Amino acid sequence: MLLSASVSGLEPTRAKSESIFVEFLWAPTPEGALARQPTRGFLLDGTRAHQVCVAAIHAPASYRELRIDTFDAVGRRLQSQREPDFRGKKSCYTAKLDPQGEPGVWTFEIWLDEALRSTQRIEVARTLEDAEFHRPSGVPYVLGRPNYDEDIPPDAFVGRLVWVMEVDADGRVTRVEIESAEGAGERLSDRAMAAGWLSLFPPDPARTLAPLRYRRELKFEPD
Numbered sequence: 001m002l003l004s005a006s007v008s009g010l011e012p013t014r015a016k017s018e019s020i021f022v023e024f025l026w027a028p029t030p031e032g033a034l035a036r037q038p039t040r041g042f043l044l045d046g047t048r049a050h051q052v053c054v055a056a057i058h059a060p061a062s063y064r065e066l067r068i069d070t071f072d073a074v075g076r077r078l079q080s081q082r083e084p085d086f087r088g089k090k091s092c093y094t095a096k097l098d099p100q101g102e103p104g105v106w107t108f109e110i111w112l113d114e115a116l117r118s119t120q121r122i123e124v125a126r127t128l129e130d131a132e133f134h135r136p137s138g139v140p141y142v143l144g145r146p147n148y149d150e151d152i153p154p155d156a157f158v159g160r161l162v163w164v165m166e167v168d169a170d171g172r173v174t175r176v177e178i179e180s181a182e183g184a185g186e187r188l189s190d191r192a193m194a195a196g197w198l199s200l201f202p203p204d205p206a207r208t209l210a211p212l213r214y215r216r217e218l219k220f221e222p223d
Contacts, residue, residue: 016058020118022110025051025092026142026200033147035195040141041123041133042106044099054110055090056117062087067111070096073104073124086112097124136204138212144195146188146218159183159220163192167212171201174211184220192216 026039028051042050052068066086070079078098083091103126110118125131133141146161160182166175176196181189201212 018059019057020110020112021053021055021057021090022108022118022120023053024095024120024122025053027051028092029147033194034191035144035146035198037142037198037200038145039122040139040143041125041131042095042097043125043128043131044097044101044103045127046099047128050095050097051092052095052108053090053092054086054118056088056112059088063112065113066091067114068093068096069109069111070098070101071107071109072098072101073106074102075107076101103130134202136206137202138204138214140199140201140214142198142200143216144198146191146195149184149187149191152184152187155222157184157220157222159185160217161185161188161192161220162215162217163189163196165196165199165214165216167201167207167214169203169205169207171203173197173199173201179215185218188220192218 024039024042026037026048028049029036039050054066056063063086064084066083068081069077070081071077078101079096081093081096083093101124103124105121106124108120108122109116110120123131123133128134160180162180163176163178165173168174173196176193178189178192
């Protein structure tokens, strides 16, 4: 017979290691919105108020300053954006994009209290028509994501959610439907619907006869 026992207090509690979360947004998220717009690209033409979001997850202490250094496609540092209000909680800031920068893949360095903590890259194009991420394809350049529902306790944030978007030849989402929702996913279904409608796809004449059906799946586990 195999016996097992668990006695609390014998093992020291291990602090969770810190991780730096960085997200690029196509546009600011309104207060109380059900979903947001993570993006694969930025534009230099000033038609969009793109954002860079940063969070220090499981931060061991509060920070005094966030710095975002921006480098264009040829490696020139264009901006050094300082945000003294950052304390670790997810915060979003307007992406300061110098229109004189060289289009292509740009680099964003995230510094916390003068220490480099993350390096992220994203395509930056002069206009939407110039963007590689806007070339005909079945891949969205903005893939909406449900926002966290604070009414769900962290230990109950377990489940699965699948939704499907139909997209026409012009890149417009014309239909969103929930395919499967389990656990916390059931409570996030309305947020998934909102995320679907926020998604943006490049146009593709190949979809003239039949729409694209794009399937999105998220699995949730407690942090």
